[in-house]
Amino acid sequence: MRTSRRTDSGWIEADAAVALVIIALAAAGAAEAGFAGARAARALVARADTVIALGNDHAGKLVEAAR
Amino acid sequence: MRESSSKPRGDAGATFAHTLVALAVLVAMSAAAYPLAASAIAALGKAASAAFGASRALVADASLRALAARVRPPFWAASIEPANSGDALEAPWLDGVWEKTAVVSWDGEALRIGEAEAAFRVGGLEHVELAWLEDGSGRVLGFALAFEAGGRAWRVEAPFGAFPRPNARVAW
Numbered sequence: 383m384r385t386s387r388r389t390d391s392g393w394i395e396a397d398a399a400v401a402l403v404i405i406a407l408a409a410a411g412a413a414e415a416g417f418a419g420a421r422a423a424r425a426l427v428a429r430a431d432t433v434i435a436l437g438n439d440h441a442g443k444l445v446e447a448a449r
Numbered sequence: 450m451r452e453s454s455s456k457p458r459g460d461a462g463a464t465f466a467h468t469l470v471a472l473a474v475l476v477a478m479s480a481a482a483y484p485l486a487a488s489a490i491a492a493l494g495k496a497a498s499a500a501f502g503a504s505r506a507l508v509a510d511a512s513l514r515a516l517a518a519r520v521r522p523p524f525w526a527a528s529i530e531p532a533n534s535g536d537a538l539e540a541p542w543l544d545g546v547w548e549k550t551a552v553v554s555w556d557g558e559a560l561r562i563g564e565a566e567a568a569f570r571v572g573g574l575e576h577v578e579l580a581w582l583e584d585g586s587g588r589v590l591g592f593a594l595a596f597e598a599g600g601r602a603w604r605v606e607a608p609f610g611a612f613p614r615p616n617a618r619v620a621w
Contacts, residue, residue, distance in 0.1 A: 398471045402478065409482040416489030423496030423503075427599070430503035434510045434605060441582065441591060441606040448612045449584050 495600075502599015505573045509594065510605045512562040512569050513553065517591050517607035521545045526613045531581060531589050538579050538592060539565075540609070553579055553592055560596070574598050582606050588613075 522529055522542040532539040537554035541547050543564065552568060554561045555577040561568035575597040582591035591608035 398467065402471070402474060405475070406478055406482075409478075409486060413482075413485045413489040416486075416493040420489075420492040420496035423493075423500035426500045427503040427601075430507045430510075434506065434603060437510060437514055438604065438606045441608045444608045444612075445582065445584050445590050448588075448590055449586075 499599040499601070501573065502597075502601065505571060505598045506596075506603045506605075509560060509562070509571045509574065509596070509598075509603075510607075512571065513592055513594055513605050514607045516551050516553070516562050518610040519544050520551050520591075520609040521611040522609070522613045524611075528613045529589050529609070533581075536579065538581065540589070540592075542609075553594070555579060560594075576602075582608060 520529070520540050520542050521544070523545065526542070529540060529542060531541075532550075536556065537552060540551045541549070543549035543551040550565050552561065552563065552565050554568075559570040559572045560574055560577055561570055563569045576595075578595040580593040580595075581589045582593045584590055590612055591606065594605045594607070596603055
């Protein structure tokens with residue numbers, strides 16, 4: 383059972399609405415994917431910063447002990 | 450067979466009007482979504498650059514620490530006599546052998562970390578500065594490396610695997 387009326391040219395209001403929703407979801411999905419990638423990259427930078435800072439801290443303690 | 454319509458206009462007119470409305474809605478949604486998409490693309494590009502820089506920093510960090518850990522003077526060595534020839538740092542006692550030299554050099558394009566004959570190259574770095582890691586009294590205890598990658602500054606301090614003893618009787 384259809385909820386919308388079909389015209390002579392085949393245009394269906396529900397189909398148009400569905401198409402718009404799909405386009406909106408695709409745009410939102412692409413944006414979300416971009417922001418998710420940015421978040422992952424920031425996490426990688428933060429992790430690299432932590433790893434290198436830990437190594438430098440260890441080096442500092444070794445140098446301090448060698449004095 | 451034609452379906453009945455509750456609107457006074459004909460089906461063809463209603464279809465055209467619907468098309469115009471749908472196009473208007475589509476244009477409005479596109480205009481609203483453009484700034485979001487543009488900011489997402491810009492954020493992704495900036496984050497990708499930062500991620501590449503962090504990856505290169507991690508590679509340089511791991512390579513430099515692995516090389517420095519291989520510099521192991523014997524317990525009776527009083528000091529490490531490093532050589533600084535321009536943009537290269539050279540330290541003896543690689544793998545505990547006086548004749549083997551650990552080399553860290555920068556040729557303007559790539560950072561070379563390794564032995565004199567076989568070095569690992571790390572590219573994509575900028576404003577590279579090489580220095581010795583010292584204890585404040587001039588005693589060399591490792592490598593220090595500062596550079597920029599991915600739009601931010603990094604610094605790596607890599608101590609040698611063993612330190613010479615200042616009070617050792619035999620000086621090398």
